[in-house]
Amino acid sequence: MRKELPLLITTVFGLLMVFGRWFWLGQLWGIESITDQWIIISNGFAVAIGVVNLTQLHGRNVQRRREHWPYSLVLIVAMYGYMAIALYETVEGPTATWLYDGLFTPIGSAMFALIAFYITSAAYRVFRVRTREATVLMICAVITMLGMAPIGEVLISGWHSVAEWGMDVPVSAAFRGITIGARLGFMATAMRIILGLERAHLGGYGAS
Amino acid sequence: MEEQTFWQKMMAIDRRIIYAILFVFVAIVMLNPIGLPIEISRDTEIYYNVVEELAETGEVLWLDAAFGPGSWGELGPMIEATLRHAFDRGVPVIGMAMWEQGGRMFATALNNVLEDPQYDHIEYGEDVVNLGFRPGGAGVVLRSATDDVYETFRGVDHDGNPLDDMPLAMQTERLHPDYVGHAVVYESGSPGGPVYVDYVHEPTGLEMSVGIIAMSVPGAKVYQDAGQYVGILPGATGCAQYELLIDHPGYAVMTQDVISLGMVFVTLLIILGNVGWLMTRQQAQ
Amino acid sequence: MLNPLMILADLPPPTWGIFAEGQVIPFLFGTAFVVVVYVLISRARAGEPIPEIRKIAGLDAVDEAIGRATEMGRPVHFGPGIGAVSNAQTIAAFAVLGYVAKMCAQYDTQLIQTNRNIYVYAVNEEIVKQSYLEAGRPDAYNPDDVRYISGFQWAYCAGVLGIMEREKPAANIMYGSWFAETMIFLEVGNIVGAIQIGATTNTAQLPFFIAAADYTLIGEEMFAASAYISKEPVLRGTVVGQDIFRILIFAIIIIGTILQQIDPEENPLARILTEF
Structure with a gap:
């Protein structure tokens, strides 16, 4: 029963979604819209699971003084501290806004900006022309990289057009192939789930 | 112990030295811009024309900030430039966010633009509204398209103010071609433009475009080729071109020299890394 | 709340009496996919040979x-x-x-x-x-x-x-x-x-x-x-079905491209795919 009930629910709702999209009556009843409202509601409850897990894991880290426990303490203080402030003065309140704009936003931007450093380091240490294919990949990458930035056109007139053609034609063609294949994979996965053949999401990796 | 050769030392260089060189390099170019010429690409022109066409029809432009603070550097200036362009040409704008932090991203962009005295005449509620974020991601977009914008956003905007006092929000009953002229999604991940393709463009026929971070541009091209995206504003480079087209060079234009010379720096590192690798391999043989 | 009348006002009439606009081809495609997968699964269950998956x-x-x-x-x-x-x-x-x-x-x-x-x-x-x-x-x-x-x-x-x-x-x-x-x-x-x-x-x-x-x-x-x-033949059947459909899709793309070259204004395949 522990597995049969979730499988039944999955199949019923999978078929309901198919009915809501393909059939006129399904669209008239607005089935997709209704189920999406349910998802919105259940998303709200999901946050509680996250808070419980974080509290349990990091609470134990602090309690047992595990290695690096001060980081766990920072996380708990930050999580409950911000929650308390936001509950007291709403998320749009001055302190919550100040914390968000002054701390969260720059940290998020800094994380994204790290990509520049990591790509630079990887360019030097990882990107090797070990094979003919890797050499072709590298040449194409350099043409596109410099061509899409203003410097390409400064170095050689018409470079930008070559890079743009590369993006529009061969890259698009390859990506379409991958996308079509992936979409078929999506479809096969959906079909396996609706038919109850795929059970990996219920634990273990076995099938029907 | 055998002494290391020059190339062996080069290949074993501490990555922190590379980080430091990059930091110094970027800082120097930032402080001393060389002003490389910026050529306008076809994609940027198409995007520019979207707003120009809305100016002729007077239809609403719907913007979705589907990104967080991490992508502000690339996508924030795009929203600011689009708002300036729309306000200059009298195009009403409605903003929303599929991402939780997106509502604030849109609000920041709007505040930055409205600080300019040039836009003192812009009335919040009449010329622009920020609906903000509602939990549900794709579901919110679907409900806005098939049901009712007012109900989907529970009758309040990003700051919790009632939509009843905002004529623009009340007139725009749905995210549908009957009420909206064009939708633009500013995308840095998922959910992003494809949600609008599935739930808005395909079922209702509403035309849409995306402003997208540079590394995701190739993936978006597929949708443009299929006729689902009208325009793509590609990364900071596309935004810089757009800023020039609206005659308001801003943050994105400032970054172009850094991007260009950064690319040259990365190319040099790739060459140097490969030469070093070949030399050490040769020596080993 | 959901407003069926509002949706009804916009909803085009059904195609062939039951299908939503533009959903006939997706329905046929999806149904055919289920049938092919079902046949392959039945073969697998009956112990009949189905193609192996290449090494990944x-x-x-x-x-x-x-x-x-x-x-x-x-x-x-x-x-x-x-x-x-x-x-x-x-x-x-x-x-x-x-x-x-x-x-x-x-x-x-x-x-x-x-x-x-x-x-x-x-x-x-x-x-x-x-x-x-x-x-x-x-x-x-x-x-x-x-x-x-x-x-x-x-x-x-x-x-x-x-x-x-x-x-x-x-x-x-x-x-x-x-x-x-x-x-x-x-x-x-x-x-x-x-x-x-x-x-x-x-x-x-x-x-x-x-x-x-x-x-x-x-x-x-x-x-x-x-x-x-899992090495499950039943699941392998769905992967083989996926490959059969990949071949079918690429055949449609090639035929569509040829028809488009013959008469760009009147491509019957494009018309069927967009209308239904």
Whole structure:
């Protein structure tokens, strides 16, 4: 029963979604819209699971003084501290806004900006022309990289057009192939789930 | 112990030295811009024309900030430039966010633009509204398209103010071609433009475009080729071109020299890394 | 509230009496897909031969990666991407996680499993627990190793980087829907000396995986995983059905292209596909 009930629910709702999209009556009843409202509601409850897990894991880290426990303490203080402030003065309140704009936003931007450093380091240490294919990949990458930035056109007139053609034609063609294949994979996965053949999401990796 | 050769030392260089060189390099170019010429690409022109066409029809432009603070550097200036362009040409704008932090991203962009005295005449509620974020991601977009914008956003905007006092929000009953002229999604991940393709463009026929971070541009091209995206504003480079087209060079234009010379720096590192690798391999043989 | 009258006002009349506008072809295509898969599954159940799946190097490398981690006495990190639980890539990751968890349980190797999505976390917790049970090592299961990090992309990224720096996994398996954080994870994985396996259909991230990971599963390869790992003929049937449809789609593309060249104004195939 522990597995049969979730499988039944999955199949019923999978078929309901198919009915809501393909059939006129399904669209008239607005089935997709209704189920999406349910998802919105259940998303709200999901946050509680996250808070419980974080509290349990990091609470134990602090309690047992595990290695690096001060980081766990920072996380708990930050999580409950911000929650308390936001509950007291709403998320749009001055302190919550100040914390968000002054701390969260720059940290998020800094994380994204790290990509520049990591790509630079990887360019030097990882990107090797070990094979003919890797050499072709590298040449194409350099043409596109410099061509899409203003410097390409400064170095050689018409470079930008070559890079743009590369993006529009061969890259698009390859990506379409991958996308079509992936979409078929999506479809096969959906079909396996609706038919109850795929059970990996219920634990273990076995099938029907 | 055998002494290391020059190339062996080069290949074993501490990555922190590379980080430091990059930091110094970027800082120097930032402080001393060389002003490389910026050529306008076809994609940027198409995007520019979207707003120009809305100016002729007077239809609403719907913007979705589907990104967080991490992508502000690339996508924030795009929203600011689009708002300036729309306000200059009298195009009403409605903003929303599929991402939780997106509502604030849109609000920041709007505040930055409205600080300019040039836009003192812009009335919040009449010329622009920020609906903000509602939990549900794709579901919110679907409900806005098939049901009712007012109900989907529970009758309040990003700051919790009632939509009843905002004529623009009340007139725009749905995210549908009957009420909206064009939708633009500013995308840095998922959910992003494809949600609008599935739930808005395909079922209702509403035309849409995306402003997208540079590394995701190739993936978006597929949708443009299929006729689902009208325009793509590609990364900071596309935004810089757009800023020039609206005659308001801003943050994105400032970054172009850094991007260009950064690319040259990365190319040099790739060459140097490969030469070093070949030399050490040769020596080993 | 939902307003059926509002929808009715916009809803075009049904096609052939029952189908929504433009949904006849998707319906026929989907139904045909089910029929083909059903035939192949029936053949598999009856013991009749169905084609084998080719070797997928990236999945074979999972064993190697876990073996290496075991020898080094270091943990394995598994990331299921940052997509939602409804994302097909995340679902594909579930099957691989089950396999990885079972292997780790058998070899007594620590598995650190990090999550950005709370639903994905809940499912993964169950998968890992169940796999340890199936491996006969329920005592070795440590609930603290399946971790929810944060719902925010960059907070999740920062959390995982910290874990990788501190706990130094010997294997980093990134299987799912990845975005801009890909290169950061791969470079940190490289710094800590982990063997890295990547799988995604997000085309913008594939070049990073190919350049910086040791093994990459490209596009639909990742969806064959559950069939490949479980060796179940029934699941293999769905993968073969998928391939039959791939051939069909490419045949339609080629025929459509030829017809378009013959008469760009009146392409009957394009008309059927767009009208129905």
